[in-house]
Amino acid sequence: MADERSSGPARGFASEDLRGALGAFATGVTVVTTSGEEHAYGMTANAFSSVSLDPPLVLVCVQSFSEGGDLIRKNGVFAVNILAAEQEPLSRYFASKDRPRGRDAFGEIPHRTVATGSPVLEGSVGYLDCTLSASHEAGDHVIFIGEVLALEYSHETSPLLFHGGGYRFLDES
Numbered sequence: 001m002a003d004e005r006s007s008g009p010a011r012g013f014a015s016e017d018l019r020g021a022l023g024a025f026a027t028g029v030t031v032v033t034t035s036g037e038e039h040a041y042g043m044t045a046n047a048f049s050s051v052s053l054d055p056p057l058v059l060v061c062v063q064s065f066s067e068g069g070d071l072i073r074k075n076g077v078f079a080v081n082i083l084a085a086e087q088e089p090l091s092r093y094f095a096s097k098d099r100p101r102g103r104d105a106f107g108e109i110p111h112r113t114v115a116t117g118s119p120v121l122e123g124s125v126g127y128l129d130c131t132l133s134a135s136h137e138a139g140d141h142v143i144f145i146g147e148v149l150a151l152e153y154s155h156e157t158s159p160l161l162f163h164g165g166g167y168r169f170l171d172e173s
């Protein structure tokens with residue numbers, strides 16, 4: 001018989017239930033980018049949160065043992081690009097496993113660099129360009145905390161949303 005002291009109370013849900021519960025929380029969608037001596041890199045992420053106003057800190061959670069996690073750690077910088085509604089194709093692109101990598105990762109995608117060299121995507125509703133302040137292993141993800149060095153935003157452009165496992169759009173009627 002299982003020892004409850006070592007195994008803890010049994011979980012009363014399956015992993016798809018956890019995904020379902022987390023998917024009930026509506027979020028925006030970001031593309032987290034980084035660049036260093038190697039190529040620039042980007043990946044879609046909605047596990048993004050504000051952390052602190054003073055100092056200005058934000059976090060993103062990235063799957064462990066992934067190219068993105070390795071590069072953010074190595075480069076010590078990342079930018080969070082908050083996507084506009086019309087950038088759904090960019091979200092799909094940066095979430096696909098078979099997208100171009102290395103020097104072709106950004107192909108024809110319009111972008112520039114600001115403070116850290118991490119790509120800032122044109123047409124986004126905003127970005128936060130960060131130096132890596134801390135990283136914490138947490139289960140099968142790594143929490144990257146960044147100190148914001150530069151930012152821009154617009155509240156006039158409609159953001160891309162994610163809810164219930166699908167893309168959503170603000171109904172401003």
Ligand SMILES: Cc1cc2nc3c(=O)[nH]c(=O)nc-3n(C[C@H](O)[C@H](O)[C@H](O)COP(=O)(O)O)c2cc1C
Pocket residue numbers: 029042043044045046047048061062063066067068091094095096097162
């Ligand atoms: C809307 C959406 C949100 C996502 N959020 C995250 C996230 O917060 N963290 C993460 O590690 N992967 C997230 N992913 C999955 C990654 O974008 C995807 O696995 C990507 O291929 C990772 O890059 P890689 O192939 O270089 O590992 C998300 C995907 C989508 C479509």
